[in-house]
Amino acid sequence: MASLEELLKMVDEAQQEGVELTQALVRIPSVNTGRNNEPPWPPSGKPGPGESFAEPEVAYDKSGSVPTGDELPAAELIRDKLAADGIEGAIYHSQENRASIVANLRGQPGNARLLMMSHIDVVPVEDASQWTHDPFGGEIHDGRLYGRGSSDMKSTVAAETMAMIILKRAGVKLKGDLKLAICADEESGGAYGFGWMAQHFPETLEAEFAVNEGGGAPMKDGDRLIYPINTGEKGRLEVRIHITGRGFHASQPWRADNAIYKAEEVIRRIRTYQPEVSVDHELFSSLEQLTGITDKPTALNIDEIIEQLTPTHENLASYLKACSRMTLVASMIQAGVKSNSVAETCLITCDVRSLPHQTTDYVQAEVEKLLEGLAGVRVETIETSPPSASTFDSELVDHVAKATSLAIGRDDVEFVPGLTVGFTDSSFVRPLGNVAYGFMPSHPDSDTSKNGAHNINESMDVQSINTITRYLVALAWETVVDHG
Ligand SMILES: [Zn+2]
Known part of the structure; x- marks a missing residue:
């Protein structure tokens, strides 16, 4: 043996x-x-005489995804x-x-x-x-x-x-x-x-x-060597915002209700969205160990702490920001089918990363609240991966820590819980x-x-x-x- x-x-x-x-x-x-979840081909609307929609590079199966x-x-x-x-x-x-x-x-x-x-x-x-x-x-x-x-x-x-x-x-x-x-x-x-x-x-x-x-990824601070063990991860959702206007011949645009212009206010609200801030994840309890900052992090002071860290610890600061809130970002936009027709519809697709306690219903309600009062706007939330977490209070922490020490030949290594964003x-x-x-x-x-x-x-x-x-x-x- x-x-x-x-x-x-x-x-x-x-x-x-x-x-x-x-x-x-x-x-x-x-x-x-990664072409899963693309809208089905072909787009609605007919090509004009002598024109044709370009063929997609790949064929879609019935679910709209591509092998x-x-x-x-x-x-x-x-x-x-x-x-x-x-x-x-x-x-x-x-x-x-x-x-x-x-x-x-x-x-x-x-x-x-x-x-x-x-x-x-x-x-x-x-x-x-x-x-x-x-x-x-x-x-x-x-x-x-x-x-x-x-x-x-x-x-x-x-x-x-x-x-x-x-x-x-x-x-x-x-x-x-x-x-x-x-x-x-x-x-x-x-x-x-x-x-x-x-x-x-x-x-x-x-x-x-x-x-x-x-x-x-090892983090060094003088002689100290710190590794984060990621115990959980944020969820991923796709939020599709369907905007409906009214098309018309582009030569008399005032007779249309241009979906692209309607998108302007939707995009402005997404860009300035202020998510709820949370320092519930156990990684925030090791902030002092990581940074030497002795202030106890709270939802109210975490942004100040992040700002303070940014000049010297840019990666860590950005990571703490991602771990303390849901992110919502517009990542795709599609509108119109023809350059001489005013767009009837516009689809804005957003990427959302939710914190472990935030459900699909929560995300749907947040975006609906954000877009409240806008006519012809419908929000559709699709969960592509739920958030999940294992506890840091597990025997596996000890095994992983011991195995790492043995692998690198040091017995003074420190470990902190992390969240995969x-x-x-x-x-x-x-x-x-x-x-x-x-x-x-x-x-x-x-x-x-x-x-x-x-x-x-x-x-x-x-x-x-x-x-x-x-x-x-x-x-x-x-x-x-x-x-x-
Ligand atoms: Zn990977």
Whole structure:
């Protein structure tokens, strides 16, 4: 039976293998174009003589969503990698080219302990010419691996795969199951990935604990090293504001009620919306630990604190702002069908990120109140992902903290609860009973501001791939390996 020290040595010796696996994954363009929820094609109205509406770039299915992502080749790569070490991975198809892969190192029956989660799709590259390196090349320069998905989140996909392989190679005995789930479609909300798996094959995901993306960027303050463990995440909703006017020939516009002009006041109100401020999340109780600011944060003073922090701690200040309120932002606008007709209708689509206690009804009521008194305006709220949270008061905090200390070789690391302000797949496994944290620790020396997830020149420092693999092996040691 290998000791933890021996296991971590095996991880270090396999470091290059993990890097090469990440490179191979980055070279597979599993791009999720995220066109779900677009309005149905074709638009209403008829093209004039000799004109035609341009064909959409992609075909819509009946639900108005598009099968994108093409995760299958990446899932097959992971399956083959696992198979080379005698681990059987099962590929599940939510659609023909949408694939997720799960694997299970079995321990004592009926005792699923730990699920390692990740997603294999990536966001598109908008303009490759702005990148300094090929976005699908997986090139390494100055210790950073470049490419779309390198940080979000194919490095973790590789680290999780390598962690399972190392434990298998070492022949460890397990007290319960160690599960791996690498799924499709996170970048479009997960309906074809973890959402679909949780609905149809929940038994593949159920475990006492789960770890996923979200937290793990080191914060340094002198000699202090602080990691946030993200215990929950905001919800995501789409608010569609339908504005109805009256069309007319554009040559006599005064006879119309232009929906585009009606949109002006709607947009002004959205832009100046003042959301309710809340410091209820447990992360605000560690504000002093994070910033040295001794004022107790309240809904009344938090904006002052944020303002005070902004010049020196811009990222943290912006994060605290996002964690203390719902955001509402207009992100798409569509109106009119023809340049010589005044627009009859206008659709403004807003992105909303809600706090863990805010429901869909709350969001609907807030936006209705905001637009009160405007004629021809209808608000439609669609929840794409509910907010969710696991408690920080869980055994998993201790395991994650211990595993991180072991992985980086320091026993003075501090941990604070965090809230993921974007969406992750964790919200699909929390309802299954898993305590799920967003936590994959980067190396303490890593400059995570260079990661550029969803941005040009996305990259990942190579040594963090090893750090995350060490952490996962140590976490398995803490939770699921039978030391006897
Ligand atoms: Zn991600």
